[in-house]
Amino acid sequence: MGKRLDRTLYETELLRLQAELVKLQEWVRAEKARVAIVFEGRDAAGKGGAIKRVTEFLNPRVARIAALPAPSERERSQWYFQRYIAQLPAAGEIVLFDRSWYNRAGVERVMGFCTPDEYHRFLHQCPIFERLLVEDGLLLRKYWFSVSDDEQEKRFHDRLDDPMRRWKLSPMDAESITRWEDYSRAKDEMLVHTDIPEARWMTVESDDKRRARINMIAHLLSSIPYHDVKLPELKLPKRPPSTGYQRPPKDTQNYVPDHASTLH
Template sequence: MSELPNHDELVERIQRDLIDSYDEELELEIEDRDASGYLSDGAEAASEPADLRKARRMAYFRELFRLQGELVKLQDWVAHTRRKVVILFEGRDAAGKGGVIKRITQRLNPRVCRVVALPAPNDRERTQWYFQRYAAHLPAAGEMVLFDRSWYNRAGVERVMGFCSDDEYEEFFRSVPEFERMLVRSGIVVLKYWFSITDDEQHLRFLGRIHDPLKQWKLSPMDLESRRRWEEYTKAKETMIERTHIAEAPWWVVQAVDKKAARLNCIQHLLGQFDYHEVERPTVVLPERVRNPDYIRQPVPGDMIVPEFY
């Protein structure tokens, strides 16, 4: 039987585990590598002193971890009070929707807070009531559902790319305010965020994805076509917000050129939409493990062990 670590060793291990858990955010941060070197004209991003860059980075992490702590409280409150929450994330390709969704869900229980990112409808789904496949993912009591793109596909990509008829497009605008009002009347909180970036910023982020092997999968032919049709998407977005900005479920626009600021601002605003409070948890006491003197742990066959390359 192996000896249990002493108190100092135990504290040190727990501290290491906490640091390891925060390294996940560092990994996500490394994903957001600067793409300025990919600019076709060879331009470089404006540099800043290393100490200022480090201070800004540390301030971002401190605030992010604080907000994520509040998100845990919100999650517990939603589960405890059996609230139902729907949050829609919309915006142009590469606007940063996925990044903020990752930061929101990073520390949360996937049984309480889940993400829905539906693919293009199949042949059967195209014959259904338009909202049907989205309705199947709405929350039950005590759940939060984050839609990474939503039923507003009809007002955006489907409209611009010609995937819906004019009649279907107009019917969408007649239906969606009533659909969302029905959700609210049924007790579902509906929040809608639009992530706004500039033409130049999307250009830069697309170049970054093209030249980054770890991100090339994010670029589809549809994304590239959306770049060409920037102005058409702008008109579609303006029409969408004008016709679906309702008191029961208003649109909120996140300025998203600065990715870090957009994440913090969105999370802060999201938290501010709820009058939540910390839910008291019962004191957790780790029980002693039952030890039987006749128990013998069987060795694992060597050919089953994953080689330790690292």
């Protein structure tokens, strides 16, 4: 990994790439394509930050984030992939999975939240499931954000000391420090079974968050054959003459207090 990417270079290139993401969005909408992007990796590896930069200028009706909570009792009794299927994109949509069905190969495997039989069934079924999705025309991209143990621990300490980000740190995150090698083995086994030609895993080195975001977005754009879509011409009409409407007196409505005027 090279030195930390310069902020000015980062911001300039990020804005350029985000403009391309808007073009990709319009292509997805026009071509009625279906795009699913899986973001996986260790805790504090930078998945959330990358997702924010991808979606920052996109239409939330086209590009949405799927970040599912722990399954309910009813969901636990379903076929494992069932609740994720409900989140897959329809025509003209992009879905970004902030963690995905790969929970079973990572957290559930390491923490003992699934049985060995459930785990091995997942490794068998997952490639079949993904091949079916791709065969049906869905564009599936999978990114693994890789962070070093030193950098992860530093980010955990930063979160612990920052009241604005303290919510990001959970007891499960803390335990991942002591289970570093267990997660490493689980990740290696997952890649062996699920890195298939139809849906490759792409590793994103993420000790430098700026570099990781730029590299991930650039790869995503290069992997989809989108093109500029001509948008319909739009002209703003002239405002018609008044017909006598008068706004009701302000004292008949409730206004938020002018907190801004108290700032000095």
